[in-house]
Amino acid sequence: xxxxxxxxxxxxxxxxxxxxxxxxxxxxxxxxxxxxxxxxxxxxxxxxxxxxxxxxxxxxxxxxxxxxxxxxxxxxxxxxxxxxxxxxxxxxxxxxxxxxxxxxxxxxxxxxxxxxxxxxxxxxxxxxxxxxxxxxxxxxxxxxxxxxxxxxxxxxxxxxxxxxxxxxxxxxxxxxxxxxxxxxxxxxxxxxxxxxxxxxxxxxxxxxxxxxxxxxxxxxxxxxxxxxxxxxxxxxxxxxxxxxxxxxxxxxxxxxxxxxxxxxxxxxxxxxxxxxxxxxxxxxxxxxxxxxxxxxxxxxxxxxxxxxxxxxxxxxxxxxxxxxxxxxxxxxxxxxxxxxxxxxxxxxxxxxxxxxxxxxxxxxxxxxxxxxxxxxxxxxxxxxxxxxxxxxxxxxxxxxxxxxxxxxxxxxxxxxxxxxxxxxxxxxxxxxxxxxxxxxxxxxxxxxxxxxxxxxxxxxxxxxxxxxxxxxxxxxxxxxxxxxxxxxxxxxxxxxxxxxxxxxxxxxxxxxxxxxxxxxxxxxxxxxxxxxxxxxxxxxxxxxxxxxxxxxxxxxxxxxxxxxxxxxxxxxxxxxxxxxxxxxxxxxxxxxxxxxxxxxxxxxxxxxxxxxxxxxxxxxxxxxxxxxxxxxxxxxxxxxxxxxxxxxxxxxxxxxxxxxxxxxxxxxxxxxxxxxxxxxxxxxxxxxxxxxxxxxxxxxxxxxxxxxxxxxxxxxxxxxxxxxxxxxxxxxxxxxxxxxxxxxxxxxxxxxxxxxxxxxxxxxxxxxxxxxxxxxxxxxxxxxxxxxxxxxxxxxxxxxxxxxxxxxxxxxxxxxxxxxxxxxxxxxxxxxxxxxxxxxxxxxxxxxxxxxxxxxxxxxxxxxxxxxxxxxxxxxxxxxxxxxxxxxxxxxxxxxxxxxxxxxxxx
Numbered sequence: 001x002x003x004x005x006x007x008x009x010x011x012x013x014x015x016x017x018x019x020x021x022x023x024x025x026x027x028x029x030x031x032x033x034x035x036x037x038x039x040x041x042x043x044x045x046x047x048x049x050x051x052x053x054x055x056x057x058x059x060x061x062x063x064x065x066x067x068x069x070x071x072x073x074x075x076x077x078x079x080x081x082x083x084x085x086x087x088x089x090x091x092x093x094x095x096x097x098x099x100x101x102x103x104x105x106x107x108x109x110x111x112x113x114x115x116x117x118x119x120x121x122x123x124x125x126x127x128x129x130x131x132x133x134x135x136x137x138x139x140x141x142x143x144x145x146x147x148x149x150x151x152x153x154x155x156x157x158x159x160x161x162x163x164x165x166x167x168x169x170x171x172x173x174x175x176x177x178x179x180x181x182x183x184x185x186x187x188x189x190x191x192x193x194x195x196x197x198x199x200x201x202x203x204x205x206x207x208x209x210x211x212x213x214x215x216x217x218x219x220x221x222x223x224x225x226x227x228x229x230x231x232x233x234x235x236x237x238x239x240x241x242x243x244x245x246x247x248x249x250x251x252x253x254x255x256x257x258x259x260x261x262x263x264x265x266x267x268x269x270x271x272x273x274x275x276x277x278x279x280x281x282x283x284x285x286x287x288x289x290x291x292x293x294x295x296x297x298x299x300x301x302x303x304x305x306x307x308x309x310x311x312x313x314x315x316x317x318x319x320x321x322x323x324x325x326x327x328x329x330x331x332x333x334x335x336x337x338x339x340x341x342x343x344x345x346x347x348x349x350x351x352x353x354x355x356x357x358x359x360x361x362x363x364x365x366x367x368x369x370x371x372x373x374x375x376x377x378x379x380x381x382x383x384x385x386x387x388x389x390x391x392x393x394x395x396x397x398x399x400x401x402x403x404x405x406x407x408x409x410x411x412x413x414x415x416x417x418x419x420x421x422x423x424x425x426x427x428x429x430x431x432x433x434x435x436x437x438x439x440x441x442x443x444x445x446x447x448x449x450x451x452x453x454x455x456x457x458x459x460x461x462x463x464x465x466x467x468x469x470x471x472x473x474x475x476x477x478x479x480x481x482x483x484x485x486x487x488x489x490x491x492x493x494x495x496x497x498x499x500x501x502x503x504x505x506x507x508x509x510x511x512x513x514x515x516x517x518x519x520x521x522x523x524x525x526x527x528x529x530x531x532x533x534x535x536x537x538x539x540x541x542x543x544x545x546x547x548x549x550x551x552x553x554x555x556x557x558x559x560x561x562x563x564x565x566x567x568x569x570x571x572x573x574x575x576x577x578x579x580x581x582x583x584x585x586x587x588x589x590x591x592x593x594x595x596x597x598x599x600x601x602x603x604x605x606x607x608x609x610x611x612x613x614x615x616x617x618x619x620x621x622x623x624x625x626x627x628x629x630x631x632x633x634x635x636x637x638x639x640x641x642x643x644x645x646x647x648x649x650x651x652x653x654x655x656x657x658x659x660x661x662x663x664x665x666x667x668x669x670x671x672x673x674x675x676x677x678x679x680x681x682x683x684x685x686x687x688x689x690x691x692x693x694x695x696x697x698x699x700x701x702x703x704x705x706x707x708x709x710x711x712x713x714x715x716x717x718x719x720x721x722x723x724x725x726x727x728x729x730x731x732x733x734x735x736x737x738x739x740x741x742x743x744x745x746x747x748x749x750x751x752x753x754x755x756x757x758x759x760x761x762x763x764x765x766x767x768x769x770x771x772x773x774x775x776x777x778x779x780x781x782x783x784x785x786x787x788x789x790x791x792x793x794x795x796x797x798x799x800x801x802x803x804x805x806x807x808x809x810x811x812x813x814x815x816x817x818x819x820x821x822x823x824x825x826x827x828x829x830x831x832x833x834x835x836x837x838x839x840x841x842x843x844x845x846x847x848x849x850x851x852x853x854x855x856x857x858x859x860x861x862x863x864x865x866x867x868x869x870x871x872x873x874x875x876x877x878x879x880x881x882x883x884x885x886x887x888x889x890x891x892x893x894x895x896x897x898x899x900x901x902x903x904x905x906x907x
Contacts, residue, residue, distance in 0.1 A: 038061055038121055039059065039060065039061030039062050039120055039121035039122050040059070040060045040061055040122070040123075041057060041058075041059055041060075041116070041117060041122065041126070041130050042058040042059060042060050043057070043058050044056075044057050044131075044132035045057075045058070046132075047132050047133070048132065048133045048134075048135060049107055049132065049133075049134055049135070050107075050134075050135050050136070050137045050165065050294075050296070050297040050299070051107050051108065051110060051112070051134055051135065051136050051137065051297060051298050051299075052107060052108050052137075052294070052296065052297035052298030052299070053107055053296055053297055054104060054105065054106060054107070055104075055105040055107060055132055056102050056103075056104055056105070057102060057103040057104075057105060057117055057132075058100055058101070058102050059094060059101050059102070059103060059117070059122070060101070061121060062094045062101050062120055062121070062122075063094065063101070064093075064094055064095055064096045064101065065093060065094065066093070066094040066120045067091055067092070067093055067094075067119065067120060068091070068092055068093075068094065068103055068117045068118065068119045068120050068122060069088055069089075069090075069091055069092075069117065069118050069119040070088075070089040070090050070091075070092055070105060070115060070116075070117060071086040071087060071088055071089060071115065071116055071117075071118055071124075072086060072087050072089055072110075072111075072113050072114070072115050073085075073086050073113065073114040073115070073116065073128075073131060074086055074087050076128060080128065081127060081128055081129075082125060082126075082127055082128065083116065083124075083125045083126055083127075083128065083131065084125060086116070086118075086124070089110070089115070092104070092105065092117070094120075103117055107134050108298055110134045111134070111136075112134055112135060112136045113133070113134060114128065114131045114132070114133050114134075115131060115132055115133075115134060116130060116131040116132070136299075137163060137164065137165045137168070137294060137297045137298075137299035138163055138164045138299065139161075139162075139163045139168075139292060139294060139299040139300060139301040140160075140161070140162050140163070140301055141159065141160070141161050141162075141290070141292045141301040141302070141303040142159075142160050142303050143157050143158070143159055143160075143278075143303055143304075143305045144157045144158040144159075144160070145157040145305070146304075146305065146306060147305070147306045147307075147308055148280045148305060148306070148307055148308070149280070149307070149308050149309075149310040149338060149339060150280060150281065150282065150283055150284070150285055150307050150308065150309055150310060151281055151282070151310050151312070151313060151339040152281075152310060152313050152337075152338060152339035152340050152341050153340075153341030154310075154338060154339075154341075155279055155280045155281040155283075156277050156278070156279045156280075156281075157277070157278060157280075157305070158275050158276065158277055158278070159247075159275070159276060159277075159278045159303070160274075160275040161268075161271065161273065161274060161275075161292065162273040163273060163294075163299065165294075165297075165299075166272060167270050167271070167272055168270070168271065168294050168295075168296075168297070168299075169235045169238075169267060169268065169269050169270055169271070169294065169295045169296070170267065170268040170271065170292050170293060170294055170295065171235075171265050171266075171267055171268075171291075171292075171293045171295055172187070172265060172266050172267070172268060172290060172291070172292055172293075173261070173264055173265040173290070173291050173293075174264075174288050174289065174290050174291070175289060175291065176261070176264050177286070177288055178264070178283070178288065179263050179264055180220075180251055180252075180262070180263045180264060180265060180266055181217060181220045181221075181263075182283060183265065183266045184216065184220045184244075184249060184251065184266055185216040185217060185220065185279075185281075185282065185283075186278050186279060186280060186283065187245055187247045187249050187266065187268075187278055188216055188219075188244045188245035188247075188249050189245050189246060189276070189277055189279065219244075220251075223244075223251060224251070230242050230243070230244055230249075230250055230251055231250070231251045231252070231253050232250055232251070232252065232253060232267075233252075233253050234252075235250075235267055235269065235295045238250050238267065238269045238270075243269050245276075246274065246276040246277075247268045247271060247274070247276060248268055248269040248270065248271050249266050249267070249268060249269075250266070250267045250268075250269050251266060251267070252265065252266075252267065267295070280305075280307050283307050284307070284309075285307050285308055285309035286306070286307055287304065287305075287306050287307075288304065288305055288306075288307065289302055289303070289304045290302060290303045290304070290305070310337075310338050310339040311337060311338070311339055312339060312436075312437075313336075313337065313339035313340035313341075313343075313436035313437055314336075314337050314339070314340060314436050314448040314449070315334055315335065315336050315337075315340055315343045315361075315434040315435060315436045315448045315449060316334070316335050316337075316434065316448060316449040317332070317333070317334060317335075317432065317434065317449050317450075317451035318333040318334070318335050318369065319332075319333060319451070320449075320450075320451045320452065321451065321452045321454060322432075322451065322452070322453050322454065323454045323456060324374075324376055324453070324454070324455055324456065325455075325456050325457070325458050325459065325510035325511035325585060326376060326424060326425065326426075326427050326455050326456065326457060326458050326511050326628075327376055327377045327424060327458055327511035327512060327513075327514045327515060327628050328376055328377070328458075328510060328511045328512075328513050328514050328585050329373050329374065329375050329376070329377075329513050329514050329517055329582050329583055329584075330373070330374045330376060330453060330583070331371060331372075331373055331582065331583030332345075332347075332371070332372045332373075332374055332432065332451075332453075333369055333370070333371045333372075334361060334364075334369065334370050334372070334434055335364075335368060335369045336364050336368045336369070336436065337368070337436075338368075339436070340368075340436040341363065341364065342360070342361055342362055342363060342436070343360075343361045343434055343435055343436040343437075343448075344358070344359070344360055344361065344434065344435050344438070344439070344440055344443045345358075345359040345360075345361060345372070345407075345432070345433075345434050345443075346358055346359075346431075346432065346433045346434075346440055346443045346444055346447075347359075347374060347394075347430065347432050347453060348430045348431065348432075348453075349431055349444055352431070353428075353430055353431070354421070355379065355380060355421065355425060355430070357374075357379065357393070357394065358409070358440045359372070359394060359407050359408075359409065360407060360408045360409065361406075361407055361434075362406040362407060362408050363404055363405055363406050364400075364405050365399075365400040365403040365404070365405040366403045369400070369405075370396060370397075370400050370405040370407070371396070371397035371400055371583075372394055372395070372396060372397070372407065373394065373395055373396075373397065373582035373583055374393070374394045374453075375392060375393055375394070375514045375517060375518065376424070376425050376455055376514055377424060377511075377514025377515050377517075377518060377627075377628065378392045378393045378514065378518055379393055379421075379424075379425050380421035380424075380425060381393070381421075390409050391521075392518055392521060392522070394407070395407075395582075397582070423626075423627060423630040424627050424628050424630065425455060426455070427455050427456060427457055428454075428455055429452050429453070429454050429455075430452070430453040430454075430455065431450060431451075431452065431453075432450065432451040432452065432453050433447035433449070433450050433451075434447060434448055434449050434451075435447050435448050436448055456510075458509070458510055458511030458512075459509060459510045459511070460508075460509040460510075460511075460512075460623070460644050460646055461508040461509055461646070462508045462509075462646050462648065462771075462850075463505055463506065463507060463508060463619060463621060463646040463647055463648040464493055464505070464506040464508055464648065465493070465494065465495050465497070465503060465504070465505060465506075465619070465648050465650045466482070466486070466491055466492060466493045466494070466503075466504035466505075466506060466588075467491075467492055467494060467496070467497045467498075467501050467502060467503055467504065467681045468485060468490060468491045468492070468501065468502050468504060468590075468681050468682075468683055469490070469501060469502070469680070469681045469682075469683045469684040469685075469709075470500075470501070470502060470592065470594065471683070471684075471685065472485055472490045472491060472502075472681070472683045473502045473504075473577070473590055473592070476577075476579060476590070477579075478579065478580075478581040479579060479580065479581040479584045479586045479588065480581060480584075481579075482504065482579060482588055485683070488683075489682055489683065489710065489711050490682060490683030490708075491504065491683070492681065492682045492683075492711060493506075493769070494846075495648070495649065495650040495651060495835065495848060496650065496651045496653060496679065497593060497650055497651070497652050497653070497681075498652070498653050498654070498655045498656075498679050498680045498681065499593055499596060499597050499609060499611055499652060499653070499654060499655055500593060500594045500597075500655060500739075501593060501680060501681040501684075502590050502591065502592050502593065502681070503590070503591045503593060503619075503650065503652075504579075504588050504589070504590045504591075505588065505589045505590075505591070505619050505621075505648070506586065506587075506588055507586075507587040507588070507589070507621060507646065508646070509585075509587075509646065510585045511585070511628075512585075512587055512623070513580055513584065513585050513586070513587050515528055515548055515549065515625070515628065516528075516578050516580050516587045516589075517580045517582060519578055520578045520580055524571070524576075524578065525551055525571045525576075525578070525589075526571065526572070528547060528548035528549050528625075529547050529548070529549055529550060529551055529571070547624060547625075548623070548624065548625035548627070548628065549621060549622065549623050549624060549625060550620070550621070550622040550624060551571070551589070551620075551621050552568070552569075552619075552620045552621075552622075553568070553569040553574075553591065553617060553618075553619050553620075554566050554567065554568045554569070554617065554618060554620070555567040555568070555606065555615060555616065555617050555618075556616045556617065556618050556649060558616060559615045559616035559617070565605040565606050566605075566606065567603040567605070567606030567607070567609075567615075567617075568603060568604060568605060568606060569591070569602060569603060570601070570602060570603065570604040573601045573602050573604070574591060574592075574602055575591070575592040575594070575595065576589060576590060576591045576592065577589070577590045589619075593652060596608065596609045596652070597609040597610065597611040609652065611654060611655075611741045612654050612741045612742070613654060614651060614652065614653045614654055615651070615652040615653075616649060616650070616651050616652070617649065617650060617652055618647055618648070618649040618650075619647060619648055619649075619650070620645065620646075620647040621645070621646050621647065622643050622644070622645045623643060623644040623645075624643050629642055629643070629644065648833075649833070653679055654741060655678075655679065655680055655739060655740050655741065656678065656679050656740065656742070656744075657676055657677060657678035657679070657680070657734050657740055657744035658676065658677055658678075658744060658746075659674070659675070659676045659677075659732055659734070659744070659745075659746035660674075660675040660676065660677065660714075661746070662746035662747060663746065663747040663748055663749055664732055664746050664747070664748040664749075665748070665749055665751045665754050665755075666719075666721050666748060666749075666750055666751070666754075667721065667750065667751060667752070667753065667754060668721050668722055668723065668724045668725070668726065668750050669721060669722055670720045670721075670722045671718055671720070672718065672719045672720070672721050673716050673717070673718055674688055674690070674716070674717050674718075674719060674732065674748075675714055675715070675716045675717075676688060676714060676715055676717075676732075676734050676744065677713055677714045678709060678713060678714070678715065678734070678744070679713060680709055680739065681709065682708075682709045682710055682711050682713065683708060683709060684708070684709045684739075685705075685706050685707065685708055685709075686707050686709065686715050686734055686735065686736075686739065687703055687704065687705040687706070687707065687717075687734075687735040687736065688703070688704050688707060688715065688717035688732065688733070688734060688735070689701065689702070689703045689732070689733045689735055690702045690703075690719055690730045690731070690732055690748065691730060691731050691733070692728065692729070692730050693729045693730055693731045693747070694729045696725075696728040696729055696730065700724075700730075702719050702720070703735075704717035704718055704719060715734075721750060724750045725750065726750055726751060726752050727749070727750065728749070728750040729747065729748065729749050729750075730747075730748045730749075730750075731745060731746075731747060731748070732745060732746045732747070732748050733745050754789075756788070756789040756790035756814075757788045757789060757790055758786055758788040758789075758790045758791065758792030758794065758812070758814070759786065759787045759788040759842045759843075760784055760785070760786055760792075760794050760796070760810070760812065760840040760841070760842050760843065761784070761785045761786075761787050761840075761842060761843040762782055762783070762784060762796075762838050762839070762840055762843045762844060762845040763782070763783045763785065763845060764781070764782060764783040764819075764845075765780075765781075765782045765837075765838055765845040765846070765847050766780060766781050766782070767780065767847060768845075768847040768848075769847055769848045769849075770847070770848070770849050770850070771850045771852065772826060772849070772850070772851055772852070773826075773851070773852050773853070773854050774826055774827070774829065774830075774831055774851055774852065774853045774854070775826060775827045776826050777823055777824065777825050777826070778823065778824040778825075778826065778849075779821070779823055780821070780822055780823070780824060780836075781819055781820060781821045781822070782819070782820050782838040782845060783817055783818070783819050783820075784796055784810055784812065784817060784818050784819075784820060784838075784840065785812075785816075785817035786812035786813065786814055786815060786816050786817070787815075788814055789814050790814055791811075791812070791813045791814055792811070792812065793809055793810065793811040793812075794809070794810065794812075794840055794841060794842075795807050795808070795809055795810075795840070795841070796808050796809075796810050796820060796838065796839070796840055797838070797839040797840070798822070798836070798837075798838060798839075799836070799837045799838075799839050799844075800834055800835070800836050800837075801834060801835050802835070804839075806822075808820070820838070826851050829851055830851070831851050831852055831853040831856060832850075832851060833848065833849070833850050834848070834849040834850075834851070835847070835848060835849070836848075836849050
């Protein structure tokens with residue numbers, strides 16, 4: 001066997017095992033100690049504090065008394081996960097805390113950023129997970145107004161508090177200028193729902209004399225006394241159920257919260273951003289700076305405000321005396337000073353006047369005023385809710401209401417609207433009183449101001465007829481609109497209404513506006529005219545009156561003819577408007593005649609009108625209201641003698657028109673005027689069209705649109721005929737053609753020169769409308785002007801109801817005018833209504849004349865039909881509505897023929 005010599009390996013192995021044996025022998029009885037752990041951060045609490053909050057760092061591997069460094073991260077590496085550089089802030093000590101090792105870090109002076117602890121074995125480049133972030137809380141506080149008052153509506157403003165922090169608790173103080181009670185009353189709204197009482201408001205549930213709590217000051221004292229929760233040692237002790245108002249207000253207990261000034265601040269518990277009202281009512285005047293401090297951070301803010309002293313709250317009447325006719329609507333304006341934002345109004349006084357109305361003024365308009373309308377017709381008819389609504393008795397002007405002025409009625413107050421009246425409020429002088437603070441008894445006994453409501457005697461004069469086009473009426477909403485239309489020439493007073501136009505009836509009376517205002521707000525004329533339903537539908541329920549008024553629009557007997565039904569307008573089918581304005585005595589009733597010639601239902605009885613015929617109607621308004629007229633239906637026998645009637649007749653004519661000339665000669669010039677006359681309502685817009693005819697070449701069409709009918713009942717269009725040839729012919733049309741049953745047309749021709757003509761126009765009839773007593777002498781005049789190009793002598797006639805009664809020849813040069821003056825002695829005339837006019841062959845101007853016999857019984861002026869009105873809707877006999885007949889014309893003709901006509905010429 002061959003052997004290999006490996007003695008070197010053998011020696012090595014022997015040495016190894018020998019060493020193992022020696023080590024084992026040495027190791028017997030020896031203990032080995034493990035290596036110590038490295039220092040480390042266990043946690044930062046909180047990890048992302050707001051500046052001012054204390055941070056507690058829990059550390060491992062360090063002993064109490066060890067020193068560590070607070071450092072601020074200035075740079076990172078590894079994608080922002082590891083601190084790569086930092087800067088030293090301060091040195092801190094490790095403390096023992098219940099077996100833990102902690103480091104307490106004050107963040108008051110730390111800027112926003114990431115921080116960590118190092119030193120004493122702590123890493124100087126830790127992971128960003130082992131750092132904490134300091135955030136800066138921002139806080140803003142501002143009042144909406146720089147200046148408030150110490151009383152009234154202007155004592156309140158909004159406070160806006162906001163922060164970049166979600167929820168936080170604040171301390172609020174005013175540098176010692178306000179104590180905690182004053183701060184409490186500023187920040188707690190008496191209407192707030194946020195308080196221990198639950199869902200009900202503080203005012204409804206707590207501020208109650210029965211609880212011995214009359215105001216927020218009493219509530220504050222109750223909290224201090226422990227009656228209600230809301231006083232705490234520290235902000236951390238507060239619970240959400242023990243806070244007050246929209247700002248979560250709480251109070252500090254005396255000597256607690258390490259604060260000796262507990263009575264100079266309040267706390268706002270865990271609020272979020274909000275804007276709510278604060279009220280400085282009762283706070284002394286002066287400049288105040290409020291300090292808002294977050295309780296657990298360094299955030300704070302200030303807000304300044306000035307409180308002005310104002311006078312005591314007071315109300316006053318703008319007009320101390322208000323006049324209104326009995327049955328009318330009175331306008332009462334109340335004004336508040338800077339300190340007042342509400343108050344009370346009392347009209348009358350139950351003991352002295354037998355009537356009292358109590359009204360609460362909740363708010364005023366932007367000018368600290370409120371205008372109220374008091375209806376003396378409906379006053380005293382509320383009757384525990386079964387009669388008139390209170391809104392029909394007194395209401396707020398619409399413009400004021402648009403500016404949030406408002407009133408209310410206290411249903412629990414005695415004499416809200418006295419319902420003990422037998423008749424309408426009597427004439428006389430009624431006290432009015434207002435007060436800003438107090439109750440209704442105070443308003444009567446010790447008011448801020450006293451006014452007088454003078455209810456005067458009613459007057460009923462007559463009924464006037466006006467007319468207007470539909471487009472004009474579309475713009476009429478109030479009495480002033482009618483008057484403005486009259487001034488502009490679009491609403492015309494005359495006793496002629498053309499079919500399709502509007503008839504507007506003016507009730508020339510005082511004291512009827514209250515009745516018709518009520519009708520306007522309660523369904524129209526049916527509210528006051530329906531027979532036998534008043535007890536169900538109208539304010540006359542407690543009086544059980546049949547109706548307040550009869551409003552009848554009917555054809556006259558002369559118009560209808562013998563033995564024929566007279567057309568009677570059915571108000572339920574008619575298109576009409578009652579035009580009233582609260583505080584103004586005038587009443588208009590406007591009726592559209594557009595459907596009278598195509599809708600039989602408008603008349604009951606009676607057929608539709610023929611659009612090519614003329615008719616006469618009479619508007620009759622008879623007041624039958626025992627409430628207004630103060631009679632007893634059971635005791636008074638002849639009620640017709642007690643009723644009051646106003647009426648007026650008017651013509652309803654076919655719509656007609658004609659051009660001034662036919663044929664109409666024009667010259668080939670610019671600005672050629674073409675005139676057409678028409679009986680449609682002034683203000684109507686028409687078009688004149690000129691269209692070439694015959695062999696005229698080149699042909700042409702010219703129109704002048706939007707021509708307005710004037711008070712002289714004509715329209716004038718302007719055309720350019722320059723470039724046209726002498727002999728060219730054309731047709732004239734007054735359009736739209738549908739305006740007239742018969743087309744209004746004329747032929748025209750272009751001439752070299754227009755023959756000279758004389759045109760005598762009549763104007764300035766004075767008086768145009770006159771109401772005189774029988775026996776009066778009337779001084780009348782009219783201007784006659786020759787607007788033509790030729791001197792001439794023409795007859796000027798005086799006419800009454802269309803009959804010529806006197807003629808005078810007048811000679812005028814072209815462009816000259818004269819004033820014709822004459823006298824009319826009415827001694828031998830009968831009482832009645834007449835149409836008088838001055839006429840020439842070219843023009844005529846008319847007026848109305850009413851002659852009244854002062855010695856006649858008032859009953860004679862009533863509608864003759866009323867004698868038959870035992871049944872208001874079914875008259876057994878027809879009696880003419882017409883005025884006295886031809887004998888009067890003869891008498892008037894004799895007088896006027898003998899009158900002296902003086903002519904005064906002027907160039």
